[in-house]
Amino acid sequence: MWKSATVYQLYPASHHIAKLDYLKNLGVDVIWLSPIYRSPLADMGYDISNYKDSDARYGTIEDWDRLLAMDLVVNHTSDKYIWRPGKSVFQGSAWEHDSTTGEYYLHLFVSKQPDLNWDNPVVRSDIWDNMQFWRASPQIDVINCISKTDGLPDAPLVDRMQYYQPASMYITNGPQVHKYIKQMHTEVLSQHDLIMVGETPFTHEASGLAAYVLPQNREFNMLFQFELMDFDSRSESPLLKNFWTLGELKAIIGRWQRFMRDDGFWNAAYIENHDQARSVVRFWNDTAQWRAVSAKMLIILEITQMVTLYVYQGQELGLKNFPRTWRIEEYDDVASQIYWNLTEYQRQKAQGKEAVEMFDILDSFAQKARDHARTPIQWNAGAHGGFTTGTPYMRVNDDYPEWNAEQQIGDETSVHAF
Template sequence: MANPTTATITSRPWWKDAVCYQIYPASFKDSNGDGLGDIPGIVSKIDYLKNLGVDVIWVSPMYESPQVDMGYDISNYEKVYPPYGTVKDMEDLIEACHKRGMKLILDLVVNHTSDQHPWFKESRSSKDNPKRDWYVWKPPRYAEDGTRLPPTNWRSYFSGPTWEWDEHTGEYYLHLFAKEMPDLNWENPETRRAIYDSAMKFWLDKGVDGFRVDTVNMYSKRPEYADAPVVDPLFYEQPAYSHWANGPRIHEFLREMNREVLDHYGQPMTVGELPHTPDPKQVLEYVCASDRQLSMVFQFDIVNVGEGREHKFVFREWKLPELKGVVEKWQRFVEGTDGWTTVFCENHDQPRSVSRYCSDLPAARTCSAKLLALMLCSLTGTLFLYQGQEIGMINIPSSWNIDEYRDIESVNFYKAMAAKADNDAAQLERLHDCLQKLARDNARLPMQWDGSAHAGFTDSEKGPWMRVHDLYQEINVEKQIREGEGSVLGFWKRMIQLRKKHADVLAHGTFEGFEMEDERTFVFGKRTEDARVAVVLNFTGEEQEVRLPEYEGLRFEVGSYEDAKEEEERAEGRLRRLRPWEGRLYMAGC
């Protein structure tokens, strides 16, 4: 008779126990000296990722694109952006992963295309073109004085209206993001079939193992196309998420995607980007396994901590119970269900976690990075790391001028807010401070491989496409490999190994929070029928006292300070003194 535990593990979908690593192609590794990362550069680092313990590589958009939004504006799903490489390079990458027992997933960006995509060029050519209805077109409105107005007052993600006037055909087209990124019309079944063939089957046939599904809840817009309520009187355009997120046909579309495409390729992994969906019951509708829509989703409460109510880039002070509440909420929402969840706190759209949740001061940043590694590796769900997170990369230095920022969202936000502030010096300084804390640019600095020029990212004489962090000689892969287990990289590797060894309790166990209102420390437990884990974390720069949960037989397993074991040998009872930014993990029955 099979061991019940073994039977349970082997029956799990492969992606539940996976450790995933996101690569942003432009910033990972340049192989040909042009200052831009590329696919061969990724191939050259596969063994590094395998050695770290990575099971799945997620490559952000590498498709042909004008690069208005760093590849999320796709002009051809079946080609690769030439500076990144070729389709053959992608085939080599897929093969390199599979040879090492790793898998590869791609970004599926199908809410919109580039305005340079042949589909859109046809759509805007005339009102009677067969592809006219492949995108969302609407006639103008007119004010009482005859002024032409867009169909709604919706605000785009990158500031300004979601509608762009097309003089040639006398109508507006919808774009939730940049005006160069028109939204596809998912109401048209012919459009959907083209998406399935070009964006999905083309790459699944080449062996990719799934997709990270961009803006997955935005395909179904509410048919009324009504104005959004005015909540920001400074602007005509208003936030309108309720009009395009989680629309009436979204679940129908995702079921069809599975039925028409994914079900024919074994067990591909799909992880959806699911913003503006704070209700766990609503999220569960997307990840309920029996309904076959998505494997899991990224729910954004954890990366919304510190974001302003009026705009994501307006920094808001926060306290630890807010973060702890978010972790508990999304750890527990799938209990008793057939749903699944994710564990992450960084990606290409977010600032660095050390700077955001802990401290990036010189004396604290290594401890902070290890603290977060210990926390994340102890949580239930599929674990995602973002490039550079494993070495504790930090935010852009505050001394950098705004001209160093490259992201379209950052730049547009700064310009719009500066204009409203009439270029007031104090306001501009505040805007700069907000971007330094929260801008997407923070995640897009080149990967820091070593202490040589340009951090070993490129040997281009002109340097990389985006400035390398000033501290690359202090924070880099080569240096941390030399330092061994005591480094952030060494600790991440150790924690990933521990997570895999004890996957039943660490990746699948039930979460318990303790003293959740404490503003200095985070204590939580993980449990199965047979095992218990206790995690204690000090989220301050001062010593703090914590009490271990009353689990029988707890033994110290790992700590973020190298001498934590020696400290434990001197401890008595359940009280512990944690040093600044220290974390420890204890086990029983494992």
């Protein structure tokens, strides 16, 4: 059943919980929610302050019991961090100083998302307890990062032109990762009928990811691998656009379609999610003439693969990135803001004066920023696209009066109908 399922990812901050009947009419088999846990929203809910309570904006635990399916974030955020004694001040480091203890805690992502110490059995026990509490989780966030290289070595200096240095060799697919996932399977997954997909960033080599999925290993049903999501990015940042060819795209999809099929390896297909810009912009043509055709072709690209299909909210409408004319102040995502501020700091330092506006960075942001997937869904041509009668947390895309769900439903030529 799960191999032929269509999974629809819902990003609660910009969807509309009262519109769930829309998904039923769309023919969705599984709803996957980005986190609705209680959170201070430093990273839009992926920084969790209480693993056993829901954010009041999205309802109550009783409401959750009627729904059951959410992204599980267990690599980072807890009160049991990975601590080390301080040696120096690491500006821009993955280590954050805590003045109370005089030590530093590890955070692979923003400083308000400290990494959990999976080597601590008490932490793992808490995670199993939380998973049992929610009783569902289709995706486990950055699961290949839960075990780090022994000794937590510093990343080597490989590019003096970059402020940050790549460290994926030390933070992914670590020595205990499969041991811990197998324990997860024994303690939780084997006790429930769940679809389990692991998110595995920073790793493109298929042979290194096979062990997570092969049935005899009793770990996950499938993975979100990132090769297709990364091939149009420059090495220094996923927010920067890289040129690509159709041959490269076809080779990546073909390789993953054929990989260990006879041994039971199974793929998940996605071309959009809450961390990716809109696909009609990234992979095709979003001009007025070609936008609908492009969205339909990308739908065909996904559904003709032998995979479990994942669709991100708005993808079925052919939603696109917001305009290039929007200034940096409109970019709400922490990743965009951090990269912008860092790059501006570097330029000011190099020039010794106030930096000029960075049009080249905004050009890439207009193509690649995560913010484009997070604008409110455009339900109709009313104020704020029918998303709210108040003030939305993020501006609705400018094209909502002529491109919205109400306009497409019932139109036999629309992306939604297709």
